[in-house]
Amino acid sequence: xxxxxxxDVMPLKEILDPQGKAVTGSMKNLGLSExxxxxxxxxxxxxxxxxxxxxxxxxxxxxxxKLLANLIMEQYHFTLxxx
Amino acid sequence: MKFGVVVFPGSNxxxxxINLFGNVLGQxxxxxxxxxxxxxxxxxxxxPGGFSYGDYLRSGAIARFSPIMKEVIDFANxxxxxxxxxxxxxxxxxxxxxxGALLHNDNRxxxxxxxxxxxxxQNSLITAQVDLDKALKIPIAHGEGKYYADADTLKMVNDNxxxxxxxxxxxxxxTAESNPNGSLENIAGVxxxxxxxxxxxxxxxxxxxxxxxxxDGLALFESILQAVL
Numbered sequence: 001x002x003x004x005x006x007x008d009v010m011p012l013k014e015i016l017d018p019q020g021k022a023v024t025g026s027m028k029n030l031g032l033s034e035x036x037x038x039x040x041x042x043x044x045x046x047x048x049x050x051x052x053x054x055x056x057x058x059x060x061x062x063x064x065x066k067l068l069a070n071l072i073m074e075q076y077h078f079t080l081x082x083x
Numbered sequence: 084m085k086f087g088v089v090v091f092p093g094s095n096x097x098x099x100x101i102n103l104f105g106n107v108l109g110q111x112x113x114x115x116x117x118x119x120x121x122x123x124x125x126x127x128x129x130x131p132g133g134f135s136y137g138d139y140l141r142s143g144a145i146a147r148f149s150p151i152m153k154e155v156i157d158f159a160n161x162x163x164x165x166x167x168x169x170x171x172x173x174x175x176x177x178x179x180x181x182x183g184a185l186l187h188n189d190n191r192x193x194x195x196x197x198x199x200x201x202x203x204x205q206n207s208l209i210t211a212q213v214d215l216d217k218a219l220k221i222p223i224a225h226g227e228g229k230y231y232a233d234a235d236t237l238k239m240v241n242d243n244x245x246x247x248x249x250x251x252x253x254x255x256x257x258t259a260e261s262n263p264n265g266s267l268e269n270i271a272g273v274x275x276x277x278x279x280x281x282x283x284x285x286x287x288x289x290x291x292x293x294x295x296x297x298x299d300g301l302a303l304f305e306s307i308l309q310a311v312l
Contacts, residue, residue, distance in 0.1 A: 015231065016265070018191045067148065070141055070177065072184040073231060 002083035003048045003056040009069045009076045010041035044068055047083060056080055084311050086112040087125030089155065089171075091146045096132035096168065096288065103288045104129075108304055117149040127164040127307065128155055130171030132224070132286060142185065142227045143173030152178065164208060164307075165280045169225055172272070172282035181275050181282040182240050183232035185225075189265030193226040197297075198263050200271055200285060201251040204244050207274050209281050212306040218255040219248075219299040221285040223263060228284040230266035230273075240273055248272035248283055 011017045020039040027035040046063070050056035060078055069076040086104040090097045097114060104112035113123050122128065135146035146152070152174075159165040159180055167175035175181045188194060199218040202210050213219070232240060240246055249269040252261040262269045264284075272283030287300025 015186065016189065018187050018189055022191055067144060068140070070144065070184055072176075072233070073186055 001050060001052075001056075003050060003053065003080050004083050005044075005046050005048060005056070005060045005078050005080050007044040007046070007060065007064060007068060007076055007078040008041060009044065009064070009074050011039060011074055015073055041074070053080060053082075084110055084127065084308065085123075085125045086110055086127045086129065087115045087122055088112065088129045088131055089115045089117060089149075089151060090131075091117045091133065091135035091149055091170075091174075093135045093137055094131050094133035094170070096170075096286065099286070099288045100129050100131050100168070103291050103304065107292050107301070108308065110308070115151060117146070117151050119151055120154055122151075122154050122158055126311070127166070128158060130155075130165070130167040130174050131288075132169030132171060135170055135174065138170075138227075141173075141177070143170060143175075143177040146170075146174045147177040156180065159275075159280050162277065162279050166209065167280075167282040168286055168288060169223075169228075169284055172284055173227065175280060175282040180280045181273050182236045182245070183230055183270075183273065185227050185284070186229040186231045186265075187227050188225070188229055188263070193224075194228075194263050195222070195224040196263070197222050198271075198285060199251045199253050199255070199261065200248040201255050201257055202248055203246045206244055207247055207278050207281065208310055209303045209306050210247055211310050213302045216255065217299075218251050218253055219287075219290075219302070220253070220297055221287055221290050221300055223285045225264070225284055228264045228266065230270040230284070232267065237267060240270075241268075243276055245273050245276065245278075246270055247274055247281060248285070
């Protein structure tokens with residue numbers, strides 16, 4: 001079976017996100033001063049061939065932990081669905 | 084002593100390192116192509132600066148899985164000497180060979196300028212002969228050089244004397260103003276617990292050849308030669 005994973009990789013809460021901070025600042029310039037605390041991460045999609053959803057989940061976890069996220073500075077979250 | 088400089092796609096300081104070891108220091112040096120699996124009997128491996136794999140995903144994240152890295156990691160785990168400069172330091176962090184990680188500079192800018200470094204310990208191969216009182220003038224050139232580690236790791240790094248360099252001003256004072264990128268505790272370079280893997284963001288290989296009119300970086304490499312030869 002083929003599955004699609006939708007992965008979000010975000011900087012850890014305790015880490016300063018300078019990109020998000022710069023964008024937060026520009027919200028004020030847009031007249032959207034109600035918007036605070038913009039944080040910017042990555043959205044990654046990928047396809048997995050696997051027998052079961054559990055097996056696909058295991059593969060995506062491995063990909064996130066080994067390469068897609070650096071757990072020293074980032075956290076990840078994903079959803080899976082059948083293609 | 085034989086030096087090996089790994090060449091990743093996007094490395095751009097490999098020739099600076101090769102010139103340093105070969106022409107300035109008169110040592111044997113070979114480039115090591117990232118797709119090879121042969122370290123060619125080198126005694127000291129350098130991961131050079133640059134933008135390996137275009138800094139895609141995270142700086143150093145993809146280079147860490149280049150074919151030759153399997154041998155490089157085995158070499159380091161057996162006690163072999165390994166040094167990562169700038170992008171090389173980022174690769175070491177991604178590979179878990181040194182503690183911590185390198186984040187985007189606090190000011191979001193790519194910073195290319197001379198900074199000053201205070202050597203923190205002589206208990207390492209690359210700092211054994213470096214004057215602890217001298218502020219070394221060494222260039223940096225990076226966008227992601229903010230040293231970060233969680234509180235426990237930072238404590239361990241300090242307790243084990245693993246901090247090699249901190250950013251300082253030209254008089255050697257370690258101050259917030261002299262920290263170019265927001266690195267925690269002004270940390271510019273660290274070693275691993277076994278003291279055979281060294282990572283630093285500044286470029287001592289770009290401050291070692293007399294033609295560059297600044298040889299403050301040479302002390303690091305002379306330390307290596309004096310200890311080994």
